[in-house]
Amino acid sequence: xxxxxxxxxxxxxxxxxxxxxxxxxxxxxxxxxxxxxxxxxxxxxxxxxxxxxxxxxxxxxxxxxxxxxxxxxxxxxxxxxxxxxxxxxxxxxxxxxxxxxxxxxxxxxxxxxx
Amino acid sequence: xxxxxxxxxxxxxxxxxxxxxxxxxxxxxxxxxxxxxxxxxxxxxxxxxxxxxxxxxxxxxxxxxxxxxxxxxxxxxxxxxxxxxxxxxxxxxxxxxxxxxxxxxxxxxxxxxxxxxxxxxxxxxxxxxxxxxxxxxxxxxxxxxxxxxxxxxxxxxxxxxxxxxxxxxxxxxxxxxxxxxxxxxxxxxxxxxxxxxxxxxxxxxxxxxxxxxxxxxxxxxxxxxxxxxxxxxxxxxxxxxxxxxxxxxxxxxxxxxxxxxxxxxxxxxxxxxxxxxxxxxxxxxxxxxxxxxxxxxxxxxxxxxxxxxxxxxxxxxxxxxxxxxxxxxxxxxxxxxxxxxxxxxxxxxxxxxxxxxxxxxx
Numbered sequence: 001x002x003x004x005x006x007x008x009x010x011x012x013x014x015x016x017x018x019x020x021x022x023x024x025x026x027x028x029x030x031x032x033x034x035x036x037x038x039x040x041x042x043x044x045x046x047x048x049x050x051x052x053x054x055x056x057x058x059x060x061x062x063x064x065x066x067x068x069x070x071x072x073x074x075x076x077x078x079x080x081x082x083x084x085x086x087x088x089x090x091x092x093x094x095x096x097x098x099x100x101x102x103x104x105x106x107x108x109x110x111x112x113x114x
Numbered sequence: 115x116x117x118x119x120x121x122x123x124x125x126x127x128x129x130x131x132x133x134x135x136x137x138x139x140x141x142x143x144x145x146x147x148x149x150x151x152x153x154x155x156x157x158x159x160x161x162x163x164x165x166x167x168x169x170x171x172x173x174x175x176x177x178x179x180x181x182x183x184x185x186x187x188x189x190x191x192x193x194x195x196x197x198x199x200x201x202x203x204x205x206x207x208x209x210x211x212x213x214x215x216x217x218x219x220x221x222x223x224x225x226x227x228x229x230x231x232x233x234x235x236x237x238x239x240x241x242x243x244x245x246x247x248x249x250x251x252x253x254x255x256x257x258x259x260x261x262x263x264x265x266x267x268x269x270x271x272x273x274x275x276x277x278x279x280x281x282x283x284x285x286x287x288x289x290x291x292x293x294x295x296x297x298x299x300x301x302x303x304x305x306x307x308x309x310x311x312x313x314x315x316x317x318x319x320x321x322x323x324x325x326x327x328x329x330x331x332x333x334x335x336x337x338x339x340x341x342x343x344x345x346x347x348x349x350x351x352x353x354x355x356x357x358x359x360x361x362x363x364x365x366x367x368x369x370x371x372x373x374x375x376x377x378x379x380x381x382x383x384x385x386x387x388x389x390x391x392x393x394x395x396x397x398x399x400x401x402x403x404x405x406x407x408x409x410x411x412x413x414x415x416x417x418x419x420x421x422x423x424x425x426x427x428x429x430x431x432x433x434x435x436x437x438x439x440x441x442x443x444x445x446x447x448x449x450x451x452x453x454x455x456x457x458x459x460x461x462x463x464x465x466x467x468x469x470x471x472x473x474x475x476x
Contacts, residue, residue: 018140018143018144019143019144019147020143020144023144023148037169037170037172037173038141038144038145038148038170038174039170039172039174039175039176039177040173040176041144042140042144042177043180046133046137066139066143067143068139068140068143
């Protein structure tokens with residue numbers, strides 16, 4: 001799962017959102033690191049809708065503009081959960097290895113200096 | 115509708131009509147929300163004079179490209195177009211693979227390393243430094259990467275083909291630049307065109323998506339054999355010690371082969387309409403059109419090289435024949451393009467809903 005797809009699914013966990021709402025939520029979730037362009041967002045939404053991970057929730061018209069809301073499906077929730085667990089496991093493995101390395105690391109030339 | 119919205123909708127026209135039918139209104143609404151501001155004066159100014167940022171346009175361009183060449187489940191028109199691109203890429207990789215294999219064999223032959231076949235008495239390129247041999251060896255060996263790239267592609271290992279093709283294309287650029295530096299010779303337009311074409315080949319490997327139809331491995335391996343024999347025969351003709359060289363240069367050979375293939379294909383199409391021959395695939399028309407335009411480019415660039423740098427060493431008839439070849443391949447390419455446009459236009463290009471356009475998550 002790509003990073004934008006991961007964040008889009010995460011943005012839809014708590015409530016259905018419209019396109020611009022997803023963009024804003026992804027910025028917040030990623031601490032401003034991921035700013036989805038419209039082409040990227042709808043490429044991702046298209047794929048996720050095709051895979052049955054998100055679906056259209058409702059249409060609203062606000063200030064003369066269409067607002068289409070999307071929501072996470074059960075399959076999408078399971079898929080996101082599996083991906084989150086996979087990433088968490090990866091992060092734990094890396095952290096454990098880094099911690100072990102910090103504990104055992106010695107200055108490179110220690111013991112050689114007279 | 116504000117002028118900003120008009121401009122954005124114009125950018126969205128890059129997307130296939132069927133995709134726009136599903137997503138356009140939502141995309142426009144999201145875009146306009148993203149440029150909203152609380153200041154009414156600024157909002158008015160943006161509505162009149164604002165333009166979508168380059169990064170927004172780039173994201174739409176990327177989506178348009180991906181939908182047209184890289185999407186499984188695309189409507190028949192784009193699926194056919196995508197298939198034609200894949201077949202053209204296979205043909206390009208095939209030629210590169212055959213050339214690299216023959217290149218290695220030639221190098222071994224010229225070095226007298228092939229037993230029982232004596233090396234030709236060719237003169238060393240005059241004034242070339244010793245380092246040229248090392249550069250030449252690097253060029254030949256790295257060029258050989260096209261062979262496993264092609265074999266990986268026909269075996270369905272697209273990722274490996276991408277890596278190997280990228281390495282081959284990159285090493286060709288490096289060896290061309292280093293050769294020019296070592297020999298102090300200018301890089302011909304034909305070589306530059308080939309390098310660009312190599313890059314396009316590698317980029318076009320994006321057309322292999324998960325839903326792409328499998329490659330007919332046996333046919334393409336047989337085609338590789340035929341191509342190697344053809345190139346070997348041509349190279350042998352060129353390496354004969356008795357001048358003059360045949361009046362057919364490399365671009366000319368490709369023109370002749372492609373024009374012959376086009377003629378056979380068109381004759382086959384006519385027979386097919388009469389019900390005599392039904393095995394021909396209609397997808398060959400756009401495929402041959404793409405190949406014909408690529409070869410036309412090569413022919414024109416090589417003629418330009420002759421005009422700029424002369425055609426010394428070639429047969430006196432090469433240039434005149436080259437012009438005739440350019441006309442023939444241009445006619446063939448135009449006819450094929452018109453036929454392709456007509457046949458592709460007949461295929462449906464609309465989808466009822468988003469799912470028809472959707473690609474599975476990789």
